[in-house]
Amino acid sequence: MTAESxxxxxxxxxxxxxxxxxxxxETKDMGVIVAEWFITALVKAGRFEVIERGLLKKLLDExxxxxxGIVDASTxxxxxxxxxxxxxxxxxxxxxxxxxEINARxxxxxxxxxxxxxxxxxxxAVRLQDLVVQMSExxxxxxxxxxxxxxxTGSRVxxxxxxxxxxxxxxxxxxxxxxxxxxxxxxxxxIDVQRIETGKIKIISIRDKVAEAEILKEExxxxxxxxxxxxxxxxxxxxxxxxxxxxxxxxxxxLSSGRSSNRGDSPNDVISMLKSSSMSDKEKGAKIAAKxxxxxxxxxxxxxxxxxxxxxxxxxxxxxxxxxxxxxNALGASGQSKYISTLETVSNxxxxxxxxxxxxxxxxxLR
Numbered sequence: 001m002t003a004e005s006x007x008x009x010x011x012x013x014x015x016x017x018x019x020x021x022x023x024x025x026e027t028k029d030m031g032v033i034v035a036e037w038f039i040t041a042l043v044k045a046g047r048f049e050v051i052e053r054g055l056l057k058k059l060l061d062e063x064x065x066x067x068x069g070i071v072d073a074s075t076x077x078x079x080x081x082x083x084x085x086x087x088x089x090x091x092x093x094x095x096x097x098x099x100x101e102i103n104a105r106x107x108x109x110x111x112x113x114x115x116x117x118x119x120x121x122x123x124x125a126v127r128l129q130d131l132v133v134q135m136s137e138x139x140x141x142x143x144x145x146x147x148x149x150x151x152x153t154g155s156r157v158x159x160x161x162x163x164x165x166x167x168x169x170x171x172x173x174x175x176x177x178x179x180x181x182x183x184x185x186x187x188x189x190x191i192d193v194q195r196i197e198t199g200k201i202k203i204i205s206i207r208d209k210v211a212e213a214e215i216l217k218e219e220x221x222x223x224x225x226x227x228x229x230x231x232x233x234x235x236x237x238x239x240x241x242x243x244x245x246x247x248x249x250x251x252x253x254x255l256s257s258g259r260s261s262n263r264g265d266s267p268n269d270v271i272s273m274l275k276s277s278s279m280s281d282k283e284k285g286a287k288i289a290a291k292x293x294x295x296x297x298x299x300x301x302x303x304x305x306x307x308x309x310x311x312x313x314x315x316x317x318x319x320x321x322x323x324x325x326x327x328x329n330a331l332g333a334s335g336q337s338k339y340i341s342t343l344e345t346v347s348n349x350x351x352x353x354x355x356x357x358x359x360x361x362x363x364x365x366l367r
Contacts, residue, residue: 010049011143013087014056015039022095034093037129041136046166051083080109098123102135106142116142145232152226155215159230162209171203173230194348198223267299274302279319286326290333303330304342311346325358332362340366
């Protein structure tokens with residue numbers, strides 16, 4: 001491999017108009033405007049090829065498909081086939097009393113599955129575009145830049161990603177070497193290769209197709225070497241408001257004014273759900289843990305225990321994988337670095353590819 005041969009291909013995606021939910025928006029075209037803001041933010045990142053909105057509308061009109069709203073995974077597959085995109089982003093903007101919430105779903109066209117869901121919320125005093133920028137950063141986090149080390153000299157390395165791939169000054173990357181080959185226990189087919197982290201690097205200079213970085217950390221002297229994989233690390237997102245917790249209370253107050261609240265689940269109830277043999281109960285318990293008990297160590301330890309105990313029990317069952325993915329989300333939402341090792345174990349060894357992605361995504365949230 002040489003620097004000259006590096007040929008980064010941008011991820012091709014389409015952003016649909018966002019669906020409006022609630023009243024009091026400045027214009028009925030706000031869903032269109034939000035989609036345009038997303039497109040601009042993603043293009044600026046430099047690593048995406050985004051379908052131009054005019055072309056997207058023309059193609060969807062020809063196929064008699066909707067430009068707006070939240071599409072299901074099967075419809076996304078139809079759209080992807082004639083657009084030639086790998087990923088569809090759809091979502092909604094909800095306005096309820098004094099709270100605005102933006103939700104987005106990232107749909108993999110090839111597998112017709114939702115690979116991630118992100119949301120941000122804040123008070124209406126904050127400009128909506130600021131929320132879109134924060135959401136775009138969350139979405140970008142689901143598409144890490146990956147390349148290889150093509151040279152090492154002393155404490156510096158060169159990678160085969162540059163300005164054309166979206167590399168920015170001071171961007172940090174984790175470095176991995178290949179570990180054991182992971183095979184399916186029944187078919188014997190190779191389904192993945194274990195990644196073993198060897199260190200971290202930070203970009204100091206960028207050219208079109210390559211970038212130079214300094215080594216920030218090595219697991220052992222010389223452990224970072226030619227040919228190893230690098231994967232970008234997105235820093236912690238800055239909250240839109242200093243008083244972010246109050247917006248959670250505002251949203252809960254707004255929701256409870258229209259219907260009864262679901263916050264009656266006690267810690268013991270949640271633990272019972274997490275330990276249940278029912279995957280729907282386990283998933284429900286994990287969702288509640290991620291949203292309401294992210295600082296409760298007792299509940300999080302049960303989440304950790306259930307994930308380690310079960311993550312490879314039934315790799316092909318969709319309900320099982322969804323429940324395990326939410327256990328990963330609950331650990332990622334905790335902010336506690338002690339759960340990194342569990343998520344790393346799952347991301348390296350899980351037999352299901354979707355579960356590996358969720359484990360890796362939440363592992364990065366805790367670093």
